[in-house]
Amino acid sequence: MSQIEIRQPFLDPTLSEQLAQLSAPRRALFLDRDGVINVNHGYVHSPKQTDWVDGIFEFVARAHEKGFLPVVVTNQAGIGRGYYSELDFIKYTRWVHKVFTERNAPLAATFWCPHHPTAGEGRYRVECDCRKPQPGMLRQAMSRWNINAETSVLIGDKQSDIEAAHAAGIYNAALFTSSDDISRLDILSNL
Numbered sequence: 001m002s003q004i005e006i007r008q009p010f011l012d013p014t015l016s017e018q019l020a021q022l023s024a025p026r027r028a029l030f031l032d033r034d035g036v037i038n039v040n041h042g043y044v045h046s047p048k049q050t051d052w053v054d055g056i057f058e059f060v061a062r063a064h065e066k067g068f069l070p071v072v073v074t075n076q077a078g079i080g081r082g083y084y085s086e087l088d089f090i091k092y093t094r095w096v097h098k099v100f101t102e103r104n105a106p107l108a109a110t111f112w113c114p115h116h117p118t119a120g121e122g123r124y125r126v127e128c129d130c131r132k133p134q135p136g137m138l139r140q141a142m143s144r145w146n147i148n149a150e151t152s153v154l155i156g157d158k159q160s161d162i163e164a165a166h167a168a169g170i171y172n173a174a175l176f177t178s179s180d181d182i183s184r185l186d187i188l189s190n191l
Ligand SMILES: [Mg+2]
Pocket: 032, 033, 034, 035, 036, 040, 156, 157, 158
């Protein structure tokens, strides 16, 4: 039976295959989620709320061709605020990963921060080191899969995403406006 475990990060079923194709030290394409993968309607956590950002599947497919490991890093204070549970988030994340694989653009993993320093409930109300602009999620991914900061890229739609990248030593960081087609970003070709 498909029992869902809440374990950080969410690992794509194709992850080990993806890792095997890239020699270490690897490079990653770090993607914020809301506003970069899906249009940010605020606290999106179900398929019916999901509108994909134009060009996102093409962009991730191209990242694979260029030898990047695509890793999602997302602040999910909606969990800490009690808008949806960690289990709801995992189920939704599993669905997102499945769609990307069906579109020939598999994601490698999703890291999330469920905390909020003032609005979080109970154990979620903490000053953590994972909520962007803190670099905790990026650092975890980099040490886990031997990812090199200098050759990696981050795309975010907020200044806090870019600050997190810089704090982790990732200087190829681009601010994206989700009204654009993301596949037109040429940040991958420059590397
Ligand atoms: Mg965002």
